[in-house]
Amino acid sequence: METNLVQHIRKFTTLDDQDVASLLRFFEPLSLKKKACLLEEGEICRYNYFVEKGCLRMYYIDDKGTEQTNQFAIENWWLADYMSFDKQTPSPFYIQAIEKSTVYGLEHSKQNQLFEEFPQMERYFLLILQRAYAASQLRMKYMHDFSKEEIYHHIAARFPEFIQRVPQYMLASYLGFTPEYLSEIRKKTS
Amino acid sequence: METNLVQHIRKFTTLDDQDVASLLRFFEPLSLKKKACLLEEGEICRYNYFVEKGCLRMYYIDDKGTEQTNQFAIENWWLADYMSFDKQTPSPFYIQAIEKSTVYGLEHSKQNQLFEEFPQMERYFLLILQRAYAASQLRMKYMHDFSKEEIYHHIAARFPEFIQRVPQYMLASYLGFTPEYLSEIRKKTS
DNA sequence: CGCGGGTTTGATGATGCTCAAGCCCGGTGG
């Protein structure tokens, strides 16, 4: 059977069936129930996670004690605190499943072994990171361009199914405002 | 003579003198005077730029006609609109030298040739992108965490020399506020 | 049924923007 991960690797490389089957041993499959935690503040982010099914989020706790969601990752996205992952230093973030999910974890040291055995995978992650960074550059642009209300409508229009999946208080902090204000916006436009 | 670019490549790879000397032919050195433009809105971002000396910025023009600076790049940083660079589609951004600068441009198609001849360079750019993305993740965190005033002080404390180098109206839009407000903050704390 | 997490509501107020005007200063041409 073809997992999303396999298809994804295929899409960005020219590795053949046998190679892909073989390199899967570097990844650790994980079944997570809702609210399961993959990384906690103060820990080192040892894994880079691929979402096979479900949804992860990265968040942190601000000085007032409220959760601030930084990033979501749905099917076919990779997620990690790359600062912590790169330097293997403690992370300020939490990573958590917000639905029943299955993910693949690639451990930091295994990544290097993977690259030695399958050099094409360097290209794969290069492209993944380029896309992630590009998305981030664009997101920054939107944050400047639009008022908070416009940002919400923009997201709601582009990812309607996604809006349904995540609790509003997570979405609010991701978009950079309070749950109360999000509630107001929704009322205004319904 | 050892350019910053050569040193930088050395730092992230194990390529020897001869290799590095040889791979330089893939890069195009450019001398730019102040305000020279490397990319304009609507063009395709064909190059990934390394700042050898000086300072670049990426910006766009918002619907009210004012420039919004997205990113700066000083010595030893790479800069490109990676969405446009990756997909070779028109960019919404401008890239401009804000000082007399020397940069190296790596053309999109040459990048692939470079990777074929020097596979280690894939690792190099993987690491560059990982760092850039990590910095971006952290920047997002700061934007949420701090008030605009705090953001300014944070930057001013960490990069005092940088504050001097760039005009305030560029810095203001980079930090996400108006020149007027930046002026007010500066007065308050002087 | 009751508990508790999440959402809504509304009053109040701070943060940070807009607009318009004046000022400072460095560059350019006479």
Added chain:
DNA sequence: CCACCGGGCTTGAGCATCATCAAACCCGCG
């Protein structure tokens, strides 16, 4: 070498956006 010009920085008044806080409400789950 001086005068002028203009881009950028400052100032201040008025205002919009959005946060804060406290309370009520809703609804799924034990």
